[in-house]
Amino acid sequence: MNKYARLMHLVDSSLPTGSFANSSGLESSITFGMIKDVFQFKNYLYSFLQQSASMDIPFINSCFNHQNLDDNLLQVTESYNATMLVPSIHKASVIQGKNWLRLMASFYPGDDTLEISTWFSKHAIPIHFVILFPLCMKRAGFSLPDIHTMYLHIVLRDQVSAAIRLGFIGAMEGNKLQHDFYTLFDDVLEKYLTKGYTEASRSAFLLDTAQVFHEFIYSKLFQN
Template sequence: MTQFARLLHLVDSSIPTGSFAYSYGLEASITFGLVTNAFGLRNYLYAYLQQVSSMELPVMTSCFRLAGQELGNEFLVLAEEYDAQMLVPALHKASVVQGRNWLKLLVSFYPTAGLQALGEWFVQHQQPQHFTLLFTLALQKAGFQLPDLQTMYLHMLLRDQLSAAIRLGFLGPLEGHRLQHDFYTVFEELLAAQASKEYQDACRSAFLLDTAQVLHEDLYSKLFQN
């Protein structure tokens, strides 16, 4: 129970990794009319979670397995392939910024877990320190279990999207939190669909969402980065 409480703290929105600064395409989707009402937002969120599940969860499964041993050629291939699939420049930058912040935070929380070596590996192999990779590697070494990490990862991204919708004035806080509560019912479905997959099976599945993320840079004024 104490370990679960620690995990809840680590995914708290007040943790300074920088995720609060990004809308990951939601602001552009609303501005350009891709999301116009509550029904559209539900469809958007489901597509967003499907995209995360098909891309991130298989990568997390492989990262967790490889974190239990010395990082070698297989992890290097994984890191290179993951980086190659980060097609939107702004999202690539955001992922690296959050990854660095996350590792710095976890090193200070778990000074005896050897997490500093993770950052050194990425520097040595000239690989970007992507958030998803370091989120999984660091928490595996800190003693957390993969199902908990993947569930909390989905929770974290869903929460950030709904927080962005509330801050954009698209819906109120009560409505946003009710929607978040409703969406937890699809987590088991998403997790089960990706349970046996590893990074070789990872794919992006919501191309219109990718388009919205690219269009974010064309907004006249922005509340969020991307």
């Protein structure tokens, strides 16, 4: 019960991780007419979850399965950094990663968190959230299936919250939609449960285009 309560706390939207400052391209998708109604938003959410699974879950698997902070993990980290081609998304990923590291250092003070922080500093590499998340959660005692579910929950929660804050959908409708989408997690994850980072792939290129277009919005609610 204690572990379950901690798990619920770590996915709480009140944690200051910085994720709510970004819409990951949702705002520009709505502004430029790529998403016009709830039906299209549902399709967008499914595509977003699919890309999160195909791109990020293999990297999460590889990081979780590395027992040590070594050169092989460095290669995984550098490969992920090379995929972050949109500057604003790269920046958001690093900010969220740094915030998460400070959060975990506060919740779980000790040598494990300090070791991770020292390793990133030693190699002078960006602290991306997708890389840091499984490293910290493993050391906090959570299993890989827990981490998979937590990550997709965070991805889904942030997108639905962004849609509500943009006034695109109402709070009740958004939360009902989020509840319904949990039934898709197993299907979305199924193909990527055992894949490593060399098998990661992007599956929704229009999402990347929307993220690039975000900078051209005249008045923005979100950074990206």
